[in-house]
Amino acid sequence: MTTWPPDPAKLMRPVYRSLASSIAGAIDSGKLQPGERLPTHRELAYQLGISVQTVSRAYEELIRTDLVVGEVGRGTYVKDPASDHRAPPFQRIDGSERVIDCSMLTPVRGALHDTALTSALREMSRETPPADWFSFRPRHAYQSHMQPALRWLKLCGLAPHPEQVLPVNGATVAMNVAVMTAATSGDLVVTEDMGHHTLKTLARIYGLRLTGLACDEQGILPDALDHAARHHGARVLYVMPSGNSPRTLSMGAKRRTDIVALARKYDLQIIENDAWGPLEPDRPPPLAALAPERVFHVSGVSKCLMPALRFGWLVVPQPHVTAAFSQHMVTDWMANPLSADIVSRWIADGTALKLLNWQRDMLARRNALVRRHLGGLGVWSNPHGMHVWLPLPGHWDETSFVSSARQHGVAVAPGHAFETGVTRSPHRGVRICLGGPNDAELAEALRLVAWLAQNRPGPEFLTF
Structure with a gap:
């Protein structure tokens, strides 16, 4: 690793995010290869003059975005997305951090669902x-x-x-x-x-x-x-x-x-x-x-x-x-x-049809939000679709875009998770799911995604 780890003087606050971004960049550029072992937390902390806790948080960020994997007793290794058939497109979000989850495909949920389920269970218990x-x-x-x-x-x-x-x-x-x-x-x-x-x-x-x-x-x-x-x-x-x-x-x-x-x-x-x-x-x-x-x-x-x-x-x-x-x-x-x-x-x-029509209306509203925030970026969508596809501009690759979005509190799914052939698909992009967040969260997530897509990766993303 002759060109890595990064220069400590170029790490910006918060340092753990800057370090995670640097490691993601090294993976994307090929300086860190799939299967390569990263330094231990203590080793990297000593090399960069930062705390072990900061390195641990950076590694945790990379694990959450499926760029690296930690193996007990062996260390932390760079993952190979193309060969990891078991990796799901959605990200692991444990509730300990504020992340707007647009990686998991799920319908919109509201009070109507709670009422319908409570009523059905009550009737079933009697009938x-x-x-x-x-x-x-x-x-x-x-x-x-x-x-x-x-x-x-x-x-x-x-x-x-x-x-x-x-x-x-x-x-x-x-x-x-x-x-x-x-x-x-x-x-x-x-x-x-x-x-x-x-x-x-x-x-x-x-x-x-x-x-x-x-x-x-x-x-x-x-x-x-x-x-x-x-x-x-x-x-x-x-x-x-x-x-x-x-x-x-x-x-x-x-x-x-x-x-x-x-x-x-x-x-x-x-x-x-x-x-x-x-x-x-x-x-x-x-x-x-x-x-x-x-x-x-x-x-x-x-x-x-x-x-x-x-x-x-x-x-x-x-x-x-x-x-x-x-x-x-x-x-x-x-x-x-x-x-x-x-x-x-x-x-x-008739409850099913009522829920179906409600879902259609909610997704139509959310797709309108997509058109408002991502309309000029070539996004692919359907009027009542549960997700959209954002093609990435040439200055972004999927791995670094997903990592940068996650560091800013938005989880999206990388396109390579859906590839079905043995070679990489020419369609580089990310899937953005619309059902999980509420309207305000979704608007915030779409603004962040639009901003990322229109800028180039670099340390400036840490100050969005």
Whole structure:
């Protein structure tokens, strides 16, 4: 480390932030390589003439932003984001510091949710038959929930046969079951070049090959899918077509028709992640409505109604119903009846639609805030989206931008956390989630992000 550590005379107050920024810069420039061991707290404190506590705080900042990792008994090491498949895009925030969390994808929450949940639990304590709580038979437990499920799926643009609808503990479980059913070990799964952050790990666990395909503003390019199927034998397409991909890509009606035509031509199975459900109104029909014989449709309510309700549905193509239900039974057995009953009640009595419309209104307001503060920076968004994508100007890289934002009290997600290929995506940027903060906090966070994006990294950021 001949050009590092930094010159003590250039450290500014607060020193721990300045030191953390210097280390982040050394990582970004390649002066500190992935896997390289940093000096111990005491060693670095002695070299720089500062306190051990100051070094500890700087290292803690870097750990929180996933730039380094501390290993008990071994020391502190530079992380390799490209090879760390387990690292989530969201940051660890423990409540000991004031950080506006725009890294975690969550819906807006209000008093309406508290009232709805309290009311539902009170009614359930009086009315729910004991058999619903004590049944270990999935089909029996969910018979009364099927009609509400079909009503919700109709809002999503689907009209499946009841036998195709599998209740699950949220979209993540649905995604897992769909992958296990649609693909076998060694198959090539193709997806957006920046897609779902857990898909890479899931593919590795099941011995699948995963490739990210080139995209435009509407998602996967048909030519890229055709090439992957024709020349590389792709078997499964995993796609997020309704604005919920990291870069908020939304497929138009013709693009969806083109993708389905290619899937039929090459006999591809499609997994359609529609976890936001009907949050975005007036969208084109889902892929599952266009090709029900080959599309696994994933939906849930935790994003558009309430995070605690880890509940959703997997609509399974008729030829795969038996296999998918068997896969679910051996991995998750059955969905939580308590969540299923709450969701079913809310759909039946109109509460779900009320919460959905409220969420749409709140997200429309927050996207208006984004346009006000980030409108001139090329931000990608949807009118009712839960997050936006900010492309970074050339003078910023993702790691240093995320680190600088965190040091100023705002947590955002780096683009590389969503890369699905083996090479770096050309789309450098950060995902900014809109649901967690209140309106005032979000406005403050967006002002900070805008200011950072329009300036160059350096010590001056410590005085914002």
